[in-house]
Amino acid sequence: MPRTKRNFQPNSYYHIYNRGNNKDAVLKHSSDKQIFVNLLYRHKNECNIKLVNYCIMDNHFHLIVKTNKDPKNLSKYMQKVLTSFAIQINRKHQRIGHAFQGRYNANLLPYKKDFIRARDYINKNPVVEGLVRKPSEYPWLKD
Numbered sequence: 316m317p318r319t320k321r322n323f324q325p326n327s328y329y330h331i332y333n334r335g336n337n338k339d340a341v342l343k344h345s346s347d348k349q350i351f352v353n354l355l356y357r358h359k360n361e362c363n364i365k366l367v368n369y370c371i372m373d374n375h376f377h378l379i380v381k382t383n384k385d386p387k388n389l390s391k392y393m394q395k396v397l398t399s400f401a402i403q404i405n406r407k408h409q410r411i412g413h414a415f416q417g418r419y420n421a422n423l424l425p426y427k428k429d430f431i432r433a434r435d436y437i438n439k440n441p442v443v444e445g446l447v448r449k450p451s452e453y454p455w456l457k458d
Contacts, residue, residue: 321421323386328367328424330433331393333415334375341404341414343373348455350403351376354396362392370437371455372444377437379424393419434458 323329335341342348348371355378359366368379382389401414424430441453450456 318418321390323382323389323421324423325382325384325386327386328379328381328430329389330422330424330437331378331380331419332376333397333417333419336413336416338374338416340373342371342376345454347404347407350407351396351400352455354399354403358392358395358399362388362395364388364392366457368434368437369455369457370440370453372440377440379430379433379437389421393421 342351351371352369355366355369358364363383363385365381365383366378367381368377370377380389380392397415397419404414405411422433424433438450438456438458441447441456442450447453450458
């Protein structure tokens with residue numbers, strides 16, 4: 316049975332996240348994180364998506380993105396980023412299969428308080444994991 320299509324809203328913010336397949340640290344190396352960040356920026360303009368916030372951890376990622384008037388572009392954006400990343404990372408590490416576990420999660424942030432809560436949660440990720448003392452010290456976070 317095919318998956319149901321997502322019903323993204325125009326001009327709306329979304330918290331998007333996923334983790335490595337089998338909980339693997341698919342983004343363990345800084346060069347792998349850089350590949351992922353490069354893909355986020357490479358595809359955002361062609362898909363007309365605003366990349367507001369991100370945090371790239373070893374085994375998962377968080378994004379806050381804003382759709383434009385055509386919300387279907389968000390699916391197109393994520394498909395391009397995740398497929399390109401899987402191809403590059405599999406080639407680099409001589410592996411096969413999915414890089415990330417299942418379908419990415421996308422939560423609508425309809426109110427300003429939801430946006431602030433999601434952004435704060437994302438920014439605290441490296442602090443909670445004990446990697447840095449302040450979010451601003453973590454190189455794989457954009458706020």
